[in-house]
Amino acid sequence: MNAIYLYCRPGFENECAAEIQEKAGWNEIYGFIKLKKNQGLVEFHVYDASQVDVLMQKLPLTRLIFTRQWFAAIGEPLELPEYNRVEAICEALGDEFHYEDLRVETLDTNDGKALSKFSRKLSVPLRQALRKQGVLAAKEQAEHTRGATNLHALFFSGQLVQLGYSYIANSSIHPMGIARLKFPSKAPSRSTLKLDEAFLYFIPRDEWDTRLASGLNAVDLGSAPGGWTYQLVRRGMMVKAVDNGPMADSLMETGQVKHYQLDGFKFRPSKKNNYWLVCDMIENSTRVAKLMASWIVDGDCKEAIFNLKLKPGKNRYQQVMKNLAQIKDVLSDNDVWYEMYAKHLYYDREEVTVHVRVLNQR
Ligand SMILES: C[S@@+](CC[C@H](N)C(=O)[O-])C[C@H]1O[C@@H](n2cnc3c(N)ncnc32)[C@H](O)[C@@H]1O
Structure with missing residues (x-):
């Protein structure tokens, strides 16, 4: 577990990458970047794995201009079977760590949007199973303790998911960091x-x-x-x-x-x-x-x-x-x-x- 995944606007991966490298460096934490253009996702692989958690707590997300949301990866991307995906995710997580809630996410791309119906559907049984296993808190709390974390499940496809966690106090409250707003019909422009x-x-x-x-x-x-x-x-x-x-x-x-x-x-x-x-x-x-x-x-x-x-x-x-x-x-x-x-x-x-x-x- 040595990577931080950062979501940004597709097309701004280089800005997001340059920023996390520089601002992690200010905290004497170093690593290398992996990204694919226009995916709205940047991976920051930290050389010293023990520093991932340090950075997730020390660097305020509000200080990252080009990052909408982030999480620390749990393991490598997980390949899922065609059936019993929920069981496969539960098994991969075990019951050592506990999280407040689950964030089921996809990329902010056309493929990601097409996948979001599937991932939303899966989130219901997955949340239930994780609660039963004691991995997720029984009910979402209105207030959280300082170290409380959310579990992220970023689906790349129906067969591939990256699990991760973020500190609630240092992450966006919105799924993928996106606040979706309704356009007020009386406003004169979309701006x-x-x-x-x-x-x-x-x-x-x-x-x-x-x-x-x-x-x-x-x-x-x-x-x-x-x-x-x-x-x-x-x-x-x-x-x-x-x-x-x-x-x-x-x-x-x-x-x-x-x-x-x-x-x-x-x-x-x-x-x-x-x-x-x-x-x-x-x-x-x-x-x-x-x-x-x-x-x-x-x-x-x-x-x-x-x-x-x-x-x-x-x-x-x-x-x-x-x-x-x-x-x-x-x-x-x-x-x-x-x-x-x-x-x-x-x-x-x-x-x-x-x-x-x-x-x-x-
Ligand atoms: C993106 S639009 C603003 C849209 C506006 N915020 C809205 O929500 O409807 C940019 C505006 O800036 C104006 N603008 C550009 N340079 C300006 C200047 N030097 N002084 C005043 N207005 C300027 C343009 O006339 C244009 O209407």
């Missing part, structure tokens, strides 16, 4: 799902009442036709929407939106009472990073969510790290205390989403 997912991912639910509260002021740069503005409006915020393009009438009719047909790089609110800055401008990521940092340093927002558009090519991980470092440098130089996280979210494509929250300012 709306990106901000909806970002709020879900970055802002803890028990803080929504204060941090996503009705009555807060927000600025949306690159707002047209209004998918992101829709998410702010539906939470009762007052929005300054900045874009040369037109905003959806349905949003303007709410009375909560003021539209500014201006360049997003030149606009600033006249008062210091703005809470949120969101930005989805399709612009050079270095320019956007610089702009975001300057809003924060100038006290023009308390929290920001923005996209960094990725340039096609080999160095997309390095590009994001460079942009984040650029922001860190400006904030540190100006004595801003902040937290910053970045994630390649499910509804992101050629971009990553960044969240910055000011904790304390001079």
Whole structure:
């Protein structure tokens, strides 16, 4: 058992691989990568097997930008017979280790999607059998102890499965790390799902009442036709929407939106009472990073969510790290205390989403 399996968006395996190698290295844990392009899966084989578990606990998943979900492999991929697959999995697991729940997964590819019906069907008898064997807890608990783990079963086909485990406190609550959201029929663009997912991912639910509260002021740069503005409006915020393009009438009719047909790089609110800055401008990521940092340093927002558009090519991980470092440098130089996280979210494509929250300012 010496591999960590990481799920990412298909096509971003190199970014996911470069990131886990670098960030494991920061913890003095080294290994080599195995991946197949466009499978949305990266294997990180750690040279010292005892370090796999260390890394799974020590490196926060929230610090991995391109990894949606991960697990530590239990053994090699397991070949399954045509019949009695459940028994074969139970036998391979034995009863030495105990897990809270089971995550039956497939890859985020067309083949994986085709297989998901089969794996969902199998999950019912498999869960039952594992509970009976005492491998899984009898019932899923609402609260978990620190070291509690989930069991993963990643099906490559009906005949091949990779088993693994992840620490519940350091993994995604969503299957394969994918939060599937329903497109709100009144939203003017599909982009709306990106901000909806970002709020879900970055802002803890028990803080929504204060941090996503009705009555807060927000600025949306690159707002047209209004998918992101829709998410702010539906939470009762007052929005300054900045874009040369037109905003959806349905949003303007709410009375909560003021539209500014201006360049997003030149606009600033006249008062210091703005809470949120969101930005989805399709612009050079270095320019956007610089702009975001300057809003924060100038006290023009308390929290920001923005996209960094990725340039096609080999160095997309390095590009994001460079942009984040650029922001860190400006904030540190100006004595801003902040937290910053970045994630390649499910509804992101050629971009990553960044969240910055000011904790304390001079
Ligand atoms: C991906 S779209 C935004 C979609 C929007 N977030 C939504 O959910 O409907 C990008 C927008 O950025 C705008 N944009 C690009 N550069 C801009 C700039 N310098 N100033 C203002 N808007 C800009 C474009 O006009 C375009 O409407």
